[in-house]
Amino acid sequence: AQSVTQLDSQVPVFEEAPVELRCNYSSSVSVYLFWYVQYPNQGLQLLLKYLSGSTLVESINGFEAEFNKSQTSFHLRKPSVHISDTAEYFCAVTSGTYKYIFGTGTRLKVLA
Amino acid sequence: EADIYQTPRYLVIGTGKKITLECSQTMGHDKMYWYQQDPGMELHLIHYSYGVNSTEKGDLSSESTVSRIRTEHFPLTLESARPSHTSQYLCASSEHKGRSTEAFFGQGTRLTVV
Numbered sequence: 340a341q342s343v344t345q346l347d348s349q350v351p352v353f354e355e356a357p358v359e360l361r362c363n364y365s366s367s368v369s370v371y372l373f374w375y376v377q378y379p380n381q382g383l384q385l386l387l388k389y390l391s392g393s394t395l396v397e398s399i400n401g402f403e404a405e406f407n408k409s410q411t412s413f414h415l416r417k418p419s420v421h422i423s424d425t426a427e428y429f430c431a432v433t434s435g436t437y438k439y440i441f442g443t444g445t446r447l448k449v450l451a
Numbered sequence: 452e453a454d455i456y457q458t459p460r461y462l463v464i465g466t467g468k469k470i471t472l473e474c475s476q477t478m479g480h481d482k483m484y485w486y487q488q489d490p491g492m493e494l495h496l497i498h499y500s501y502g503v504n505s506t507e508k509g510d511l512s513s514e515s516t517v518s519r520i521r522t523e524h525f526p527l528t529l530e531s532a533r534p535s536h537t538s539q540y541l542c543a544s545s546e547h548k549g550r551s552t553e554a555f556f557g558q559g560t561r562l563t564v565v
Contacts, residue, residue, distance in 0.1 A: 371552045373554075375556075380559070380561070381558060383541065385553045385554075385555075388553055390552060429493075433552065437482055438484075438499060439484070439545075440496075441486075441493055441494040442493065443492070443493040444493055
């Protein structure tokens with residue numbers, strides 16, 4: 340069985356400050372890892388994913404995440420956040436069963 | 452851009468009514484999913500399908516039912532709506548070919564049962 344833990348339910352941060360959203364997972368098999376973003380009254384949009392290869396993956400809007408196998412983590416980071424980054428962020432895993440397991444989400448609130 | 456559509460976006464309905472939430476995708480994905488999400492809460496898988504005529508219950512028990520008669524269509528039905536069914540319902544699909552492993556989500560249907 341797989342599980343995903345997002346320890347921070349809410350993260351307030353000032354605009355232009357750096358942020359890290361934490362994600363830890365557990366699985367007995369190899370997994371694919373994802374970060375999704377959800378804006379109010381919207382579905383989920385893929386932010387970035389890790390499949391294999393380089394452990395550092397980047398999105399087009401400045402977010403990055405690093406896969407750490409020994410710590411079973413996939414933390415999301417951004418060096419300088421904007422007001423428009425305010426949203427709910429979900430970490431997810433899937434394996435050969437192709438069922439996606441989601442964390443409880445982290446609400447990022449960027450303050451002016 | 453994801454081509455997966457859910458209708459209606461918002462639905463307010465009385466207790467005891469039968470409802471069907473529609474989900475269609477034009478990407479030819481064989482796998483489709485329904486998730487239930489309460490406000491500010493995690494997503495819970497309630498149904499999934501690996502292809503036509505294949506449906507399975509998810510990790511969260513649900514009184515809803517689904518069907519998969521066509522690849523592109525995965526409707527969810529509640530025979531008798533109750534206030535406890537009030538929630539957001541998200542439909543998703545995936546392909547798993549090459550480096551395409553992510554799920555694509557629709558915009559969601561926010562259901563309110565009064």
